[in-house]
Amino acid sequence: MKQKTEKLLRNSLKNKLLINLSIYKALQLKRFCYFRELKFKSMPENKVAYITGGTKGIGFGIARILLENGISVAFSGRKRDDVEKAEEDLKKYSENVLGIVSDVRNLESEKEAVKYTVAKFGRLDFVIANAGLGIFKPVDELSAQEWNDMIETNLTGVFYTLKASVEELKKTEGYYITVSSLAGANFFENGTGYNASKFGVVGFTQAAMIDLRKYNIKSTVIMPGSVATNFNGNIPSEKDSWKIQPEDMGNLVLDILKMNPRVLPSKIEFRATKPA
Ligand SMILES: NC(=O)c1ccc[n+]([C@@H]2O[C@H](COP(=O)([O-])OP(=O)(O)OC[C@H]3O[C@@H](n4cnc5c(N)ncnc54)[C@H](OP(=O)(O)O)[C@@H]3O)[C@@H](O)[C@H]2O)c1
Numbered sequence: 001m002k003q004k005t006e007k008l009l010r011n012s013l014k015n016k017l018l019i020n021l022s023i024y025k026a027l028q029l030k031r032f033c034y035f036r037e038l039k040f041k042s043m044p045e046n047k048v049a050y051i052t053g054g055t056k057g058i059g060f061g062i063a064r065i066l067l068e069n070g071i072s073v074a075f076s077g078r079k080r081d082d083v084e085k086a087e088e089d090l091k092k093y094s095e096n097v098l099g100i101v102s103d104v105r106n107l108e109s110e111k112e113a114v115k116y117t118v119a120k121f122g123r124l125d126f127v128i129a130n131a132g133l134g135i136f137k138p139v140d141e142l143s144a145q146e147w148n149d150m151i152e153t154n155l156t157g158v159f160y161t162l163k164a165s166v167e168e169l170k171k172t173e174g175y176y177i178t179v180s181s182l183a184g185a186n187f188f189e190n191g192t193g194y195n196a197s198k199f200g201v202v203g204f205t206q207a208a209m210i211d212l213r214k215y216n217i218k219s220t221v222i223m224p225g226s227v228a229t230n231f232n233g234n235i236p237s238e239k240d241s242w243k244i245q246p247e248d249m250g251n252l253v254l255d256i257l258k259m260n261p262r263v264l265p266s267k268i269e270f271r272a273t274k275p276a
Pocket of ligand 1: 052053054055056057058059076077078079082102103104105130131132133134153154157179180181182223224225226227228229230231232
């Protein structure tokens with residue numbers, strides 16, 4: 001009798017353990033599905049980006065990574081030959097690419113660029129205001145023309161690009177990203193015009209972020225350190241291998257776009273791990 005009771009008790013304990021194990025497994029599976037669902041929701045699919053200054057350097061790197069990840073890309077530059085060459089090169093990654101001749105210093109030209117993008121791809125989800133240039137001279141030697149070139153391209157240009165695209169971004173609850181620089185937080189010798197423009201981009205994007213999030217449009221300003229590009233007459237080579245590479249900028253942008261809708265990285269400093 002005692003033996004029978006012990007056996008019954010053992011079996012009941014075994015059954016309880018098995019039931020608990022099944023409940024535990026079911027919970028694990030539910031958790032796994034939940035995370036998969038979140039990940040899936042945050043993947044940008046069938047989306048369209050417009051990148052200013054995409055013929056080379058950072059803009060080209062961002063275009064390449066977005067195309068490789070299934071995002072359609074329109075990009076701009078001022079010179080028709082460069083735009084056509086970049087479009088040809090980018091077609092290696094995807095056919096869903098459109099090169100547009102546009103100058104960010106001209107609002108009408110940016111409006112046309114947005115119109116072409118929407119006519120070709122049907123919508124606009126992500127705008128990356130990247131076009132820019134730098135002229136580095138002591139303030140007493142910097143000409144009015146050089147000052148205006150930097151302010152009109154680097155600062156007024158990001159406003160014009162947003163102005164031209166904001167109604168499309170409202171429709172898609174999209175994303176507006178600007179490319180400032182570490183020079184947008186740290187001033188240096190010979191940097192007056194460049195510093196002024198890039199400090200301006202940081203302030204502009206942060207204020208725009210507050211205005212635009214009411215429409216579920218996210219905004220981020222990226223502040224890169226040295227990137228291996230054609231900036232300021234540089235010819236990228238082996239000597240630039242320590243720098244951030246254009247595709248690193250592309251991967252950063254992709255990571256930002258993939259983030260859960262509830263989070264907003266509004267300002268990002270992005271630097272090389274070991275400066276030369
Ligand atoms: N490289 C760096 O170390 C670094 C660091 C921090 C921030 N940044 C910023 O990153 C951005 C991209 O620079 P990058 O390094 O990639 O330089 P880049 O290799 O010289 O490329 C600049 C791109 O901008 C375009 N562009 C210039 N003026 C334009 C205008 N008015 N309208 C339309 N497109 C224009 C250029 O094309 P066209 O000349 O043919 O028009 C080119 O496609 C700039 O805003 C720069 O300030 C660069």
